[in-house]
Amino acid sequence: MLIEFKVANFRSIREEQTLSFIANSSDELPDNLIVRDLPGLTGAKFLKGIGIYGANASGKSNLLAALRFLATFVRDSATNLDPTASTGAEPFKLDSESAALPSQFEISALINDMRILYGLHVTRKRVVNEYLAAYPKGKPQVWFEREWDSKSEKYEWSKATPNFKHDDALREKVRENAAFISAAAQWNQEQATMVWKWFDQNLRFLDLSGGILDASLTFDLVKDRDARLRVIKLLRGADLGISDIRVREAKQKRTFQIKAEISPRTEEDPSTQKIAKSEDHRDLLELFEKGLRQRFSDVFNSPILEFLHQAKGEALVPLNFASEESAGTRRYFAMIGEWLRGQDAGRTVLVDELESSLHPLLVRELLNLLFAGASNASYMQIVFTTHNPLLLDQSLLRRDQIWFTEKDQDGATRLYPLTDFKPRRDESLVRGYLAGRYGGIPFIPEGLCSNG
Numbered sequence: 001m002l003i004e005f006k007v008a009n010f011r012s013i014r015e016e017q018t019l020s021f022i023a024n025s026s027d028e029l030p031d032n033l034i035v036r037d038l039p040g041l042t043g044a045k046f047l048k049g050i051g052i053y054g055a056n057a058s059g060k061s062n063l064l065a066a067l068r069f070l071a072t073f074v075r076d077s078a079t080n081l082d083p084t085a086s087t088g089a090e091p092f093k094l095d096s097e098s099a100a101l102p103s104q105f106e107i108s109a110l111i112n113d114m115r116i117l118y119g120l121h122v123t124r125k126r127v128v129n130e131y132l133a134a135y136p137k138g139k140p141q142v143w144f145e146r147e148w149d150s151k152s153e154k155y156e157w158s159k160a161t162p163n164f165k166h167d168d169a170l171r172e173k174v175r176e177n178a179a180f181i182s183a184a185a186q187w188n189q190e191q192a193t194m195v196w197k198w199f200d201q202n203l204r205f206l207d208l209s210g211g212i213l214d215a216s217l218t219f220d221l222v223k224d225r226d227a228r229l230r231v232i233k234l235l236r237g238a239d240l241g242i243s244d245i246r247v248r249e250a251k252q253k254r255t256f257q258i259k260a261e262i263s264p265r266t267e268e269d270p271s272t273q274k275i276a277k278s279e280d281h282r283d284l285l286e287l288f289e290k291g292l293r294q295r296f297s298d299v300f301n302s303p304i305l306e307f308l309h310q311a312k313g314e315a316l317v318p319l320n321f322a323s324e325e326s327a328g329t330r331r332y333f334a335m336i337g338e339w340l341r342g343q344d345a346g347r348t349v350l351v352d353e354l355e356s357s358l359h360p361l362l363v364r365e366l367l368n369l370l371f372a373g374a375s376n377a378s379y380m381q382i383v384f385t386t387h388n389p390l391l392l393d394q395s396l397l398r399r400d401q402i403w404f405t406e407k408d409q410d411g412a413t414r415l416y417p418l419t420d421f422k423p424r425r426d427e428s429l430v431r432g433y434l435a436g437r438y439g440g441i442p443f444i445p446e447g448l449c450s451n452g
Contacts, residue, residue: 001110001379002348007066008104012059014092014412021047024400032371032398034379038115040138047401048371049382051391054405055442059413060385064350070105074199078182087177089122094411102128111198126176143191146180164191204349208356218337234336238362240329243316244308331357339369346378354384392429399423404440
């Protein structure tokens with residue numbers, strides 16, 4: 001469960017911005033809350049979801065990108081980065097001072113029923129500060145911290161703690177452009193592995209701004225009888241005209257066929273001499289053809305998914321999922337898998353442009369499914385960006401679940417909650433938002449769109 005995320009000096013974000021899942025004391029929409037009594041946070045309640053509004057290029061997507069960068073760096077930096085490669089950090093570029101400073105990230109999360117705090121400060125060249133702490137009894141228990149000393153050109157480490165047992169030699173093996181927690185997890189250090197797995201398995205990033213979302217997750221669910229019934233129930237409830245799902249095997253398997261001709265050896269043509277020198281040339285072509293068959297066999301020989309629609313009378317007409325269903329239907333089907341798997345595993349799902357190719361009522365259905373108390377016992381959460389004002393409904397979202405981004409005069413992103421404006425419970429949030437009361441909308445100069 002995500003509790004809080006802080007980021008500074010990353011892309012359009014200059015000063016530190018904080019996205020918090022800690023709910024206020026309001027009694028509205030209790031099903032939208034997670035109730036957990038945590039040491040040091042007694043009585044706190046946490047949000048199941050946050051929606052972020054803002055004009056284009058205001059920094060909504062950069063906030064999600066910051067968390068994605070942190071997750072990727074924790075997961076892959078020790079194994080996927082070359083020793084001299086850039087870390088991938090992207091500091092704020094619109095002033096020279098920020099461009100020379102590290103990007104900063106800090107996350108607070110509930111991992112294996114323990115509150116964890118992890119922080120990372122990183123330049124394009126190296127990690128300059130990294131720390132990991134836990135709150136088993138409410139007070140911070142520092143597991144490790146390292147900080148780069150530019151004078152000695154080496155890391156200064158915090159005093160070793162018995163709660164984070166590891167081989168001290170591991171510290172010397174970690175590259176400057178890698179996270180220590182990433183390296184420690186590769187060496188099976190217990191606490192590092194626990195945190196690494198959370199970043200790897202519990203954070204799910206979806207970008208709906210372009211293309212078709214991968215539906216393989218839902219397709220896998222359809223193969224299971226009980227999960228299939230859950231999928232069908234959601235499809236029927238969405239009023240898409242779908243009565244059932246059918247998966248059938250492809251009637252004809254297709255393979256690649258490669259034809260190649262090798263000219264006979266001639267003394268006159270040097271190019272054919274060069275080819276002829278390889279006695280295994282035909283064998284190489286055969287191996288290449290075999291590799292292509294194996295590489296694309298899943299694509300050409302995979303089962304066919306069909307949605308059965310009720311026609312006049314009692315007949316059910318099958319429509320091919322990939323070629324005959326609409327983009328919105330395919331997108332909704334794909335999102336069902338993300339939702340059901342997310343609920344089962346207690347994931348935090350981050351979605352850029354949630355409403356893309358989806359009708360607002362389908363988006364509401366997905367959010368209602370998430371917020372329903374009985375069906376979300378594993379504490380799945382969502383962070384989504386959107387432009388859709390119809391979701392600004394106090395029967396759907398609590399006021400502390402609505403956040404905004406906008407840029408200041410220096411081009412830097414500011415993130416803030418709706419509750420800063422203290423809207424009334426009976427206030428029309430749609431009207432207030434479109435009127436610019438809360439910010440987060442584009443400024444269009446008067447007369448720009450006129451014909452004059």
